[in-house]
Amino acid sequence: MKLESVINKIIQHKKQPNLRYQLKEKVEEFTNRLFYTLFDIDTPVEENLKQLEKDFDALVNLACWEVKKPCKKVWDNYVEKLPRILEKLNIDAEATVECDPASLSIEEVYMAYPGFYAIAIYRLAHELYNTGFPLVPRLMTEYAHRQTGVDINPGATIGDAFHIDHGTGIVIGETAIIKNHVKIYQGVTLGGLYVAKNLQKTKRHPTIEDNVTIYANATILGGNTIIGQNSIIGGNAWITASVPENSTVYHTPEIKIKTLPNV
Template sequence: MNRASILEDIQKNVEMLSTPDLPEYKYIPLHQKPSPSVTALQEVMCLLRKVIFPGFFGTEQEAQTDSIQYYTGVYLEQIYDLLQEQIYNGLCFEVERCCDSKDRASRIAIAFINKIPHIKYLLSTDVKAILDGDPAAKSPSEIIFCYPAIQAILYQRVAHELLKLDVPVIPRIITEMAHSDTGIDIHPGAQIGEYFSIDHGTGVVIGQTTIIGNHVRLYQGVTLGAKNFTLDEDGLPLDVPRHPIIEDYVTIYSNASILGRITIGKGSIIGGNIWLTHSVPPNSKILQTRAVEDK
């Protein structure tokens, strides 16, 4: 083909791709507002890891006892500056006009800063839960530095607090960053109690309206998902509670699927490869039945 013919075809496609109101593309709107930066949010999470786990992800000097307050102050200020800008972009991302969002973004960012001590407390309980439940774990330091579950839980707990502050888009970006890195998919809307642990973790999925109590342990491949969806008059799914409630001291073994708005009672054990769509009372033990072999 000659160059003129090639450029003619390119121009035809430019015209089609640059017309956002064509009916064929009605679900791909033109976006002309500020957007959050994944790179900036990655930097925020890197700084948060340094604040919550001092000495693990920074320099040796930062780990000195007499330096912790100084570096924590520096990092919190950097987190605020980065986060308020990203929150502003997120607010603009979801609304028609964002002229009044600067001050709101600033107030949300400092409100989140005030939540960081609580996030650190929760992560401390999670490290303890993993240490108590995994004989292969030699120390809390090994868990913090090596275990993908801690990264996934940290990102989710941060995203969950931002979601509670009505921050759009950004919580989902943060949990999807952890999903990409770890293979653990936890929606920012999931409510997770203290002393939460995930062993191995690959393939774990926890849906938006899941409620998890204290001292809950999951193994790889567990799904806490929806069984079906409630649809509106246009046939679109409604955002209503549709994921399980897992009460305190529950253990769910690998590749179990717990689906729908059901309750797994306190102290229950759900065995591997179980498909469960009904509630079970406290202290239940749900295991696979043995196959009946023909003689």
């Protein structure tokens, strides 16, 4: 096959007119600059906000495919929300210091805890998601997912003082609701009980009430599933129905004792 024929066939099968991977790269640059603007003491806030506005304009040009939709108006509203987002993230960091005996300082949480980083990018993405500009926040949280192993959909609703310990393998679905002072450990899934496209507009993921702790590798599924406040979900638990408040749920392993050696 001649090279010209190969080129033509590749062009023929490139069917997505809006698929520009530079958008993904620019979202990552935007996300990094935004994180530094909020947290790094040596990063000038005013200067960076001006650059972020330019970065955001570039994202709009790449990702706002509906020309009648006023995407450019999103930035001004978003900037006004940044102080409140930072305030919430400071509360999250303080919750981690209080929860984790391994934390040596709050600076360590900001710089070294993958769970905090994933929460930070989620909170920054969630406000954009709420404006109806979904692709950029999705790319933001996917960037954090790649960095940390924590997959939080930007559509999830998460309250104050949220703590993720270790983090690797956590999945939090789009319609999940997590209230205040919740602690989640590695490998936890807050997922859908069924996977079907016609469920797109329905609540598919569980609700976690205040002061709940969910230990490693627990799986909680279903939009009607509610974990009552002050409950503890033990490691490896599989839950598809609601749990009353003040409950403790454990996965009980089966233990078999060998009666003969080497059997």
